[in-house]
Amino acid sequence: MFYEPNKGHGLPHDPFKAIVSPRPIGWISTVSSTGKLNVAPYSFFNALSTNPHLVMFSSEGEKDSVVYARETGEFVCNLVGRALVEAANATSVDAPRGVSEFDYAKLETAVSTLVKPPRVAQALAALECKVTEIHQPKGLDGKTGNRFMVFGEVVGVYMSEDAMTDGMFDIVKAGTVSRLGYLDFTSVTDTFQMRRPRWNDA
Numbered sequence: 001m002f003y004e005p006n007k008g009h010g011l012p013h014d015p016f017k018a019i020v021s022p023r024p025i026g027w028i029s030t031v032s033s034t035g036k037l038n039v040a041p042y043s044f045f046n047a048l049s050t051n052p053h054l055v056m057f058s059s060e061g062e063k064d065s066v067v068y069a070r071e072t073g074e075f076v077c078n079l080v081g082r083a084l085v086e087a088a089n090a091t092s093v094d095a096p097r098g099v100s101e102f103d104y105a106k107l108e109t110a111v112s113t114l115v116k117p118p119r120v121a122q123a124l125a126a127l128e129c130k131v132t133e134i135h136q137p138k139g140l141d142g143k144t145g146n147r148f149m150v151f152g153e154v155v156g157v158y159m160s161e162d163a164m165t166d167g168m169f170d171i172v173k174a175g176t177v178s179r180l181g182y183l184d185f186t187s188v189t190d191t192f193q194m195r196r197p198r199w200n201d202a
Contacts, residue, residue, distance in 0.1 A: 018181020026057040027078040030068035031117045038064040043179035053154035074115040078123040082175030082187040114156040124163040128156035
């Protein structure tokens with residue numbers, strides 16, 4: 001089948017998020033200028049580059065994560081592993097502004113090294129980030145709408161020894177979780193390797 005999104009798909013559910021998957025989850029912790037804590041998962045999230053190390057999360061609506069990141073200029077991206085996926089899902093609750101999802105999901109906080117927002121203590125990895133820009137992307141109609149992209153440079157990286165193997169971060173041990181379409185998720189249980197080809201080797 002073929003459909004134009006602005007004209008509808010005629011299916012029980014929008015397949016867009018199922019097609020664009022798996023998507024890494026940015027479990028974003030922030031703190032407001034008055035000290036209020038927030039943590040929420042974003043599946044419109046990804047790494048952008050390594051020089052410098054940049055990441056981005058996107059929010060449909062100016063949620064606490066966006067507001068607090070703007071106020072303090074900092075956020076932490078926590079890794080969602082299989083053992084924490086239920087807690088991460090709990091933090092997606094539509095709580096009123098100012099409510100701590102850390103408390104709601106019974107999560108412990110750990111002090112970050114270089115930024116004010118705490119990391120999720122139970123998370124096996126976390127990226128401490130400084131906001132570089134907040135952007136409102138436009139659609140074809142030229143309107144920005146209520147969408148926000150928060151970009152940040154990674155200034156510090158935490159990794160638990162429990163997720164390390166021979167000096168490498170082991171995503172199978174971590175059980176890294178990704179978002180699929182509909183109500184579906186997946187976690188990493190196996191990996192395989194491929195080397196990028198070189199033209200002169202052909």
